[in-house]
């Protein structure tokens with residue numbers, strides 16, 4: 086009886102053989118994932134795809150954007166239509182435990198709120214008793230809103246809309262009074278209206294929504310690539326490495342931490358099955374974590390988001406990279 090060797094998934098090998106990676110992103114969310122000029126996808130989620138493509142191939146263009154709805158995103162991953170799920174997806178216990186996926190890294194600490202027509206005169210979520218609420222199926226938003234209304238003994242009527250971007254149209258046309266979603270997504274949604282001042286995002290934050298990168302379960306090497314690419318972008322910010330100065334730092338590293346990260350000392354890329362310039366290439370493609378945030382969704386953009394929890398740990402936020410050593 087011949088024993089069969091266990092088969093281990095190794096998406097890193099598959100991606101290298103294929104010559105590009107498939108990146109599961111949002112469908113249409115300005116600042117996060119949205120086709121822009123010349124139909125080129127842009128946004129924070131897309132920058133993660135570029136960073137990963139650069140880390141693996143030394144080339145930021147070796148990826149395909151696969152927009153996925155909230156409902157199918159996990160099956161897209163487990164059925165191998167995508168290699169990594171970047172779309173604003175919260176890390177939760179039951180997803181990790183039940184869905185055949187693994188959490189690889191946080192990329193945005195978010196919360197959940199409500200977007201509402203100003204004319205309704207509502208100023209707090211606790212005044213939403215009896216409201217009609219547009220919700221996407223398969224989201225944490227759907228479950229949290231149920232909890233919130235139960236806790237405060239209020240009633241609501243859900244209007245379930247499969248494709249996320251269509252919820253905007255539903256709000257505009259009065260099919261619902263309110264949209265509930267991640268606060269970052271609501272900020273993005275609001276500025277899509279021709280008359281954004283007619284809408285308001287309420288102050289309430291009803292849930293923790295740590296948006297995370299997901300991979301298939303038991304795919305450890307690939308998971309490490311995803312985790313540490315995110316960590317490299319975060320570490321770069323802490324060490325003062327930017328898209329502009331990364332080349333200079335790589336040539337003349339003074340701080341040994343910089344030398345290790347950028348491949349000037351040791352063989353840190355090799356340990357992961359990547360070129361030793363992997364972090365250098367990712368940073369020169371998209372910049373450090375702070376640059377990615379500011380360019381796509383920061384205060385100078387139409388989204389106008391402040392860093393809040395997405396500040397570095399030394400500034401009082403939750404963004405932290407473990408040591409590269």
Ligand SMILES: N[C@@H](CCC(=O)N[C@@H](CS)C(=O)NCC(=O)O)C(=O)O
Pocket residue numbers: 110111112113114155172173174175176221223224225226248249250252266267270294296
């Ligand atoms: N963080 C929530 C995600 C909520 C979500 O996916 N919302 C949809 C429904 S409005 C969305 O933003 N879709 C637009 C897009 O991803 O482009 C979760 O993990 O379930």
